[in-house]
Amino acid sequence: AQTVTQSQPEMSVQEAETVTLSCTYDTSESDYYLFWYKQPPSRQMILVIRQEAYKQQNATENRFSVNFQKAAKSFSLKISDSQLGDAAMYFCAYRTSYGNKLVFGAGTILRVKS
Amino acid sequence: DSGVTQTPKHLITATGQRVTLRCSPRSGDLSVYWYQQSLDQGLQFLIQYYNGEERAKGNILERFSAQQFPDLHSELNLSSLELGDSALYFCASSPLASGASDTQYFGPGTRLTVL
Numbered sequence: 001a002q003t004v005t006q007s008q009p010e011m012s013v014q015e016a017e018t019v020t021l022s023c024t025y026d027t028s029e030s031d032y033y034l035f036w037y038k039q040p041p042s043r044q045m046i047l048v049i050r051q052e053a054y055k056q057q058n059a060t061e062n063r064f065s066v067n068f069q070k071a072a073k074s075f076s077l078k079i080s081d082s083q084l085g086d087a088a089m090y091f092c093a094y095r096t097s098y099g100n101k102l103v104f105g106a107g108t109i110l111r112v113k114s
Numbered sequence: 115d116s117g118v119t120q121t122p123k124h125l126i127t128a129t130g131q132r133v134t135l136r137c138s139p140r141s142g143d144l145s146v147y148w149y150q151q152s153l154d155q156g157l158q159f160l161i162q163y164y165n166g167e168e169r170a171k172g173n174i175l176e177r178f179s180a181q182q183f184p185d186l187h188s189e190l191n192l193s194s195l196e197l198g199d200s201a202l203y204f205c206a207s208s209p210l211a212s213g214a215s216d217t218q219y220f221g222p223g224t225r226l227t228v229l
Contacts, residue, residue, distance in 0.1 A: 037220075043202060044116075045220035091157065100145070100170050101159035102206075102218060 002027045004094050006105035013082045014113050020067075021077045021108045023092030029053075031097035034068065034075045039107070040088040048090070051075065053097075079110075087112040117141065118207050118221035126227045132193040135224045139186055139207030145169070146188040147208070147218060148180055152201035163188055164210075195228045202226075 003026045013019035025034070036048040051059045051068050058066050063083075067076045079086055092105040117140035127133055139146050148160040150173075159172035163182035174180075177195075182188040192199060202225050206218040 035217075042222070043225075044222050045204060045206075046116075047217065047219065050217060100162050100216075101147070101172055102149075102157075103159070104157040106156050 002029075002032075002094055002096070002103050004092050004103050004105035006090075006092055006108050008108045009106070010109045010111070012111045012113060013079070013086075015082055015084060017082055018078060018080045019082055019110065021079075021090050021092075021110065023075045023077070023105055025073050025075065025092070025094050027073070027094065027096075029096050033095045033097065034066075035093040035095070035102065036064070036066070036077045037091045037093060037104075038086075038088045039091065040085075045091075049077065082112050084112050084114060086110060116219040116221065118205060118219055120203075120205050120221040120224050122224060123222065124225045124227070126229065127195060128229055129195055129197060131195050131228075132191065133195065133226065135190040135192070135203050135205075135226070137188045137190070137205030137207075137221060139188070139205075140219060143207035143209050143219075144186065145208045145210060145216070145218075146182055146186070147206040148174075148188070148190050149204040149206065149220075150201045151204060151223070152198075155201075157204075160190070192226070197228050200226055200228045 034051045038046045063080045089107045093102040119138045144165045160174040162170040202223045205221045210216040
């Protein structure tokens, strides 16, 4: 069974600084998808970024980028120029290429200090 | 706003009762997924429906059931409720049953409190 591990329960960053959230996963599949979802205090789950395992190029969405290391099964999220609105719980998630259900990590709470 | 709607936003009920949670997917999406978020279990996949048919099942209790109607909205029925069923229940939708381009978009969730 696939598992997703987020080893940092909580992280803090100063406004305008850069922070990296870690995620590792375990799978025997060669083709799959990885996601980062953001859950602010409103509890809404918001898709931040997605990465296809067959693509070597790391995905980027504005201030959000990933460092995808397939051999190491690592998928970290880098937030640049952190803003107060980035404060949220961040979930790493995995899905097989043919599958449907998302497998989530336990989440990392990100606090942004002004 | 993801385009996925869920009602009600909050639900408070007693042990032993039955409740129904409702979800309307984004326009054009054929798949509906249900997830449960609780403090002890985290975010868990419960069940998926695609175009009216059950497609995949996860850690869904026998006391829980779901269905998807011809207009593609879905309902999650929780019966014989226990204190441990208190959680945030999310619905998500996607265009397809599975596959490469399929991304799930989440609704705002229904907060269920069982007293």
